[in-house]
Amino acid sequence: MKFTLKVWRQKNAKDTGQFETYNISEVENEMSFLEMMDVLNQQLIKEKKDPVAFDHDCREGICGMCSMVINGHPHGHQKATTTCQLHMRSFKDGDTIVIEPWRAKAFPILRDLAVDRSALDNIIQAGGYVSVNTGSAPEANAVPVPQDMAEKAMDAAECIGCGACVAACKNSSAMLFLSAKVSHLALLPQGQPERKKRVISMMKAHDEAGFGSCTNTGACEAYCPKGISITNIARLNREFLSAALTSEYEL
Amino acid sequence: MSNPLAANPYSLKWLGHFFSSSLGRKLIMSLTGLFLCLFLFIHMTGNLQLLKSDGGRAFNEYAYFMTHFGPIKIVSYVTYFFILLHAIDGIGLALKNRQARPVKYAANPKGSSWASRNMAVLGTIILVFLVIHLKQFWFEYKFGTSVPSVTYDGTEYKNLYAVVVEAFSQWWYVLLYLASLVALSYHLIHGFQSAFQTLGINHKKYTPIIKALGWIFSIGVPLGFALQPLYLFFNAQ
Ligand code: HEM
Ligand code: SF4
Ligand code: FES
Numbered sequence: 159m160k161f162t163l164k165v166w167r168q169k170n171a172k173d174t175g176q177f178e179t180y181n182i183s184e185v186e187n188e189m190s191f192l193e194m195m196d197v198l199n200q201q202l203i204k205e206k207k208d209p210v211a212f213d214h215d216c217r218e219g220i221c222g223m224c225s226m227v228i229n230g231h232p233h234g235h236q237k238a239t240t241t242c243q244l245h246m247r248s249f250k251d252g253d254t255i256v257i258e259p260w261r262a263k264a265f266p267i268l269r270d271l272a273v274d275r276s277a278l279d280n281i282i283q284a285g286g287y288v289s290v291n292t293g294s295a296p297e298a299n300a301v302p303v304p305q306d307m308a309e310k311a312m313d314a315a316e317c318i319g320c321g322a323c324v325a326a327c328k329n330s331s332a333m334l335f336l337s338a339k340v341s342h343l344a345l346l347p348q349g350q351p352e353r354k355k356r357v358i359s360m361m362k363a364h365d366e367a368g369f370g371s372c373t374n375t376g377a378c379e380a381y382c383p384k385g386i387s388i389t390n391i392a393r394l395n396r397e398f399l400s401a402a403l404t405s406e407y408e409l
Numbered sequence: 410m411s412n413p414l415a416a417n418p419y420s421l422k423w424l425g426h427f428f429s430s431s432l433g434r435k436l437i438m439s440l441t442g443l444f445l446c447l448f449l450f451i452h453m454t455g456n457l458q459l460l461k462s463d464g465g466r467a468f469n470e471y472a473y474f475m476t477h478f479g480p481i482k483i484v485s486y487v488t489y490f491f492i493l494l495h496a497i498d499g500i501g502l503a504l505k506n507r508q509a510r511p512v513k514y515a516a517n518p519k520g521s522s523w524a525s526r527n528m529a530v531l532g533t534i535i536l537v538f539l540v541i542h543l544k545q546f547w548f549e550y551k552f553g554t555s556v557p558s559v560t561y562d563g564t565e566y567k568n569l570y571a572v573v574v575e576a577f578s579q580w581w582y583v584l585l586y587l588a589s590l591v592a593l594s595y596h597l598i599h600g601f602q603s604a605f606q607t608l609g610i611n612h613k614k615y616t617p618i619i620k621a622l623g624w625i626f627s628i629g630v631p632l633g634f635a636l637q638p639l640y641l642f643f644n645a646q
Contacts, residue, residue, distance in 0.1 A: 164515075177515065230516030256516050263509050326518040328526055329506035331431075361430060370509035371431035371502055373528060374603040380520025392611030398432050399609060402423075409426035 159185040159246055162254040163198060165210055171266045177256075187247040191234060192217060192224060194246050212271040217242040219383065222318030225325070226271055227258040232322040232381045240320065240383040260321055262330035264368040275321050277367035278335060282319075284363035285356035286339045288348050307345050314341035316384040323378035323386075329370030334378035336364050337394035338386045344397055354401035358409060361398050432607075434498055439607035441495040442600055446626065448488050449593075453633040460640055465570025466561055472550065472569045496536050503529035524599040531596040538589035545576060577641040586638045590631040597627030 168175030
């Protein structure tokens with residue numbers, strides 16, 4: 159297969175950046191999108207040019223590192239798929255493909271397509287954990303967890319922290335990510351002790367990072383590779399409003 | 410252990426923090442938006458009296474009641490305040506949200522409805538309309554001198570009906586209203602159900618009802634409003 163690629167090139171956070179056009183052939187249809195990018199980089203290296211920097215790690219859809227907006231679609235046009243799991247057979251031979259980084263003030267560009275997603279880590283550090291003393295594993299049946307709650311918590315826990323929700327949102331809001339993290343713990347008995355404090359601190363970290371606010375457009379849900387639903391955002395709103403209005407924690 | 414609460418156990422600082430948090434500001438949008446929906450419904454049904462063929466008597470008496478009955482006067486000042494609060498907070502949020510993406514995409518992600526992406530534009534159209542609308546009818550009725558009077562059973566009333574009929578005999582005025590109502594309809598198609606999501610109400614049992622009500626409301630109410638200028642325009646022909 160042959161493609162024309164328009165790739166965002168930017169030396170560092172301060173550089174203004176621009177699109178560069180590359181022609182690429184010898185792409186197999188069973189290649190993943192990232193393997194296609196590897197082919198491009200091989201070609202650039204042979205031409206003694208700088209290869210395109212992009213994030214990736216597991217290449218099996220579980221780490222959340224790969225991040226590219228492909229023809230205006232975060233992680234590409236295929237539903238519930240990460241960039242690394244997107245295959246070239248879903249494109250047409252001869253297509254022009256526009257490749258951009260996640261764009262958000264809270265995600266400064268490091269280089270080319272690689273962005274700094276520490277803002278998401280900061281949200282987790284603000285409260286996305288349970289404080290338990292480590293030691294011997296507790297008896298598994300000591301804490302009963304209803305099956306339906308466990309299912310919902312597991313659905314929320316599927317979030318891989320990729321940030322596609324931010325990339326897709328017209329407000330660059332990270333509410334889907336935040337809601338997944340808050341829901342995951344709020345639904346389980348282990349999450350109860352810090353429940354109110356957690357949502358207040360994490361919301362604060364979200365706002366301080368420079369993410370926008372949610373206007374319930376639903377674009378995040380449409381592009382989330384893990385199918386996280388905006389019902390989690392409704393839960394987040396309930397959690398935050400009740401914590402803010404009923405607890406004595408500082409807002 | 411220093412406990413800041415011990416020195417002064419009571420503080421209202423949280424209110425400022427709450428209403429400037431992203432969700433606190435959205436709570437304002439949601440509650441004022443829903444209040445305005447209720448207002449629209451009452452305003453629309455009340456004005457259906459324009460369709461009566463009684464020479465405008467019912468409408469004029471209704472207008473008198475709405476501007477002279479104490480509790481309703483209070484509610485109307487609350488309404489003006491909520492419109493301003495909703496508009497200021499909404500435009501403020503929209504500007505802030507734009508700043509959250511300083512470099513734009515070459516190709517924009519979709520996955521959302523057109524209305525949901527254009528709430529601020531639609532709202533601004535509604536705001537411009539409101540200024541024209543209030544100047545034409547509300548301001549003239551309360552402070553203007555152009556409204557003629559009419560006498561029913563020995564009592565003098567301002568003949569707002571005559572002003573309304575006069576306004577809607579102009580085709581461009583009717584078109585302006587219809588265009589604004591289309592903007593309102595789109596604003597509500599997203600806004601009505603969105604307000605419930607903001608409040609955290611997204612539930613297997615209730616969300617289908619809210620969505621259905623949202624469609625009925627956001628098409629029905631603007632349609633009810635649209636009937637009035639259309640009826641008066643074609644009746645006068
Ligand atoms: C009578 C007329 C209006 C009604 C009934 C109305 C209703 C609503 C409702 C129900 C929402 C959804 C709130 C939420 O998502 O929680 C909303 C959102 C919004 N409205 Fe209005 N609105 C009206 C006029 C205006 C005006 C005059 C503006 C001013 C510019 C405006 C700007 C906005 C914006 C920007 C949003 C999106 C807020 C966000 O999600 O961040 N609206 N409106
Ligand atoms: S909610 Fe979905 S899109 Fe957002 S970070 Fe998690 S996995 Fe990625
Ligand atoms: S590289 Fe790990 S999810 Fe794509």
